[in-house]
Amino acid sequence: MTYRWLLPEFIEDLLPPDAWRLESARRELLDLFRGQGFQLVMPPLLEYIESLQAGTGRDMDLLTFRLVDQLSGRQLGLRADTTLQVARIDAHGMNHSGVNRLCYAGSILHARPEGLNQSREPFQVGAEIYGLGGLEGDIEIQELMLEALKCAGLPKVTLDVGHVGLFRTLSRLAGLDDKAEGEWFEALQNKDLPALQALSSALGTPQGDALAQLARLNGDREVLGQAHRLLPQVPEIRQALSELEAVAAHFGQRVPLVFDLAELRGYHYHSGLVFAAYAEGYPDAVARGGRYDDIGRAFGRARPATGFSLDLRELLPSLPPS
Numbered sequence: 335m336t337y338r339w340l341l342p343e344f345i346e347d348l349l350p351p352d353a354w355r356l357e358s359a360r361r362e363l364l365d366l367f368r369g370q371g372f373q374l375v376m377p378p379l380l381e382y383i384e385s386l387q388a389g390t391g392r393d394m395d396l397l398t399f400r401l402v403d404q405l406s407g408r409q410l411g412l413r414a415d416t417t418l419q420v421a422r423i424d425a426h427g428m429n430h431s432g433v434n435r436l437c438y439a440g441s442i443l444h445a446r447p448e449g450l451n452q453s454r455e456p457f458q459v460g461a462e463i464y465g466l467g468g469l470e471g472d473i474e475i476q477e478l479m480l481e482a483l484k485c486a487g488l489p490k491v492t493l494d495v496g497h498v499g500l501f502r503t504l505s506r507l508a509g510l511d512d513k514a515e516g517e518w519f520e521a522l523q524n525k526d527l528p529a530l531q532a533l534s535s536a537l538g539t540p541q542g543d544a545l546a547q548l549a550r551l552n553g554d555r556e557v558l559g560q561a562h563r564l565l566p567q568v569p570e571i572r573q574a575l576s577e578l579e580a581v582a583a584h585f586g587q588r589v590p591l592v593f594d595l596a597e598l599r600g601y602h603y604h605s606g607l608v609f610a611a612y613a614e615g616y617p618d619a620v621a622r623g624g625r626y627d628d629i630g631r632a633f634g635r636a637r638p639a640t641g642f643s644l645d646l647r648e649l650l651p652s653l654p655p656s
Contacts, residue, residue, distance in 0.1 A: 344447045344454040348647075351656060356457060356646050358656035360439050362485050363646075367437040367461050370478060375427075375436050377419035379443075383411040385422060388632030394418075397444045412443040416458055417641060418629065424464040425635035434464040439646075449618050453647050460623075462641030464630070469580050471640045472607050472625060476581070479621050479642040480589065483611055486644070487652035488620060491611040492590040495581050496597030498604045498624075499574040500548060500565070507566065508541035518545055522596040525549050541566070551595035555582050561595060577607055603629050609642075615651070620644060 341347070348356060364374060382403075387394050397414035413419060416438050424434050439459040447454055461478055463471045476493065483491055501522065505515050514533075521529040527549060534546040547564045551557050558579055565571050578593060585591060597608055599622065608624035623642025630636045646653070 342454070344452065346453065346455075352650055354656040355653045356650065359486055359646055359649075359653045360457075360459065363459050363482055364437065364439055366482060366485055367478070370435070370461075372435040372437040372461050375420060375423050375438055376440065377413070377416060377423065377438065379413055379441070380410055381413065381419065383409045386411040386413055386418060388418065396446065397448070399443055399445050414442055414444055416440070416442060416460060416643070417462065417626070418632075420460075420462050420641075421464075421626075421629045421639065422633050424462075424637075424639075425630045425633035429635075430465065433466045435461070436464070437461040453645075455647070456645040457647045458643050459646055460641055460643030462639060464639045465637055466640070467627070467638035469577060471638065472577070473581070473584055475623060475640045475642055476609055479609075479611060479623055479644075482642075482644065483613070483621060486620075486646070486649050487654050488611075488613045488649070491613045491620065492592055493585065494592045494594055494597065494610045494612060494619070495578060496594045496608045497574040497578055497606060498598060498601050498608055499570060499606055500561075500595055501545070501598055501601070503568065503570040503574070504541055504545045504548070504565070507568070508537060508539060508545065519598060519601065522549055523598055525552075525596065548596040551593070553593065555591065555593070557593045557595065558582065574606075581607070581609075600624060600626075607640075613652075616648075620649060 383400060386398060394414050399412040401410050403410045420436050420438060424436065428434060437460065441455050442458045444454045444456070461475065463475055480491065505518065510518065518533055521533060530546040530549055534542040544565050551561050558575055561575055582591060600608065603626050604624045605627045606625035610619035611621040613620045621642055621644035623640070625640040627638050628636050629639055
């Protein structure tokens with residue numbers, strides 16, 4: 335028997351009052367972004383697969399639904415993330431030479447859930463800054479993310495900050511090929527200390543020891559001092575640690591900070607500072623972001639870029655009543 339009212343796994347309707355609460359939060363967040371000078375864009379749900387995955391490595395591959403366009407015969411994809419679409423709009427749809435602040439709100443689709451019991455149809459809201467390099471843009475977008483979470487009913491969050499430049503520099507110094515880098519990447523993401531020790535022993539170099547140390551460099555501001563002592567004193571690493579210290583100095587005691595120097599989520603397109611917000615009652619991050627200066631290169635126009643996004647469906651338990 336066919337039950338025509340059944341929906342696919344991890345796909346669900348939003349009924350009143352949840353639908354109204356999500357819609358009210360969407361409006362409030364877009365008003366917040368508009369008040370900070372961000373312009374709204376609405377990318378299509380469907381694009382050629384090459385555009386949706388350009389420059390992301392395999393990060394989006396397993397999440398993307400694919401189908402064939404009956405008009406052109408080309409392969410299409412349903413967006414699994416909006417960031418790359420906004421980079422395309424910045425590069426070609428608007429083509430501004432100055433700073434471009436863009437925001438968006440809409441559903442994305444995942445071929446598989448990213449986490450336990452997570453929806454395959456997140457409602458993604460985000461903001462991105464193009465053309466503003468360095469810490470000024472990073473701090474601006476982090477402050478905006480924290481303000482957005484307040485609007486979504488989460489005034490108390492912990493900010494987790496890392497820097498992909500540390501792993502990228504150490505991988506280059508160690509001379510890792512793609513296969514070896516992938517093994518280190520997986521072990522660091524899982525904080526697999528035995529695997530990291532085995533990889534370090536096999537490499538037998540100071541750079542291998544430094545790579546293994548990244549998994550232990552996780553905690554409060556004291557972690558940055560430890561990193562200065564344990565990691566090679568090369569310009570790229572000093573610069574990355576300087577940027578992390580600047581974040582610590584900016585927020586002071588106003589926001590609880592955790593530094594995780596093995597945080598590599600989105601490694602294949604992030605290029606600098608990465609950050610995530612965590613809140614009580616949520617097992618995973620409630621918002622994520624970072625710098626991705628090379629993301630527009632696939633569209634012929636790489637320039638400084640940073641941004642963040644959150645999933646309003648995931649935040650339904652905290653959203654204020656409509």
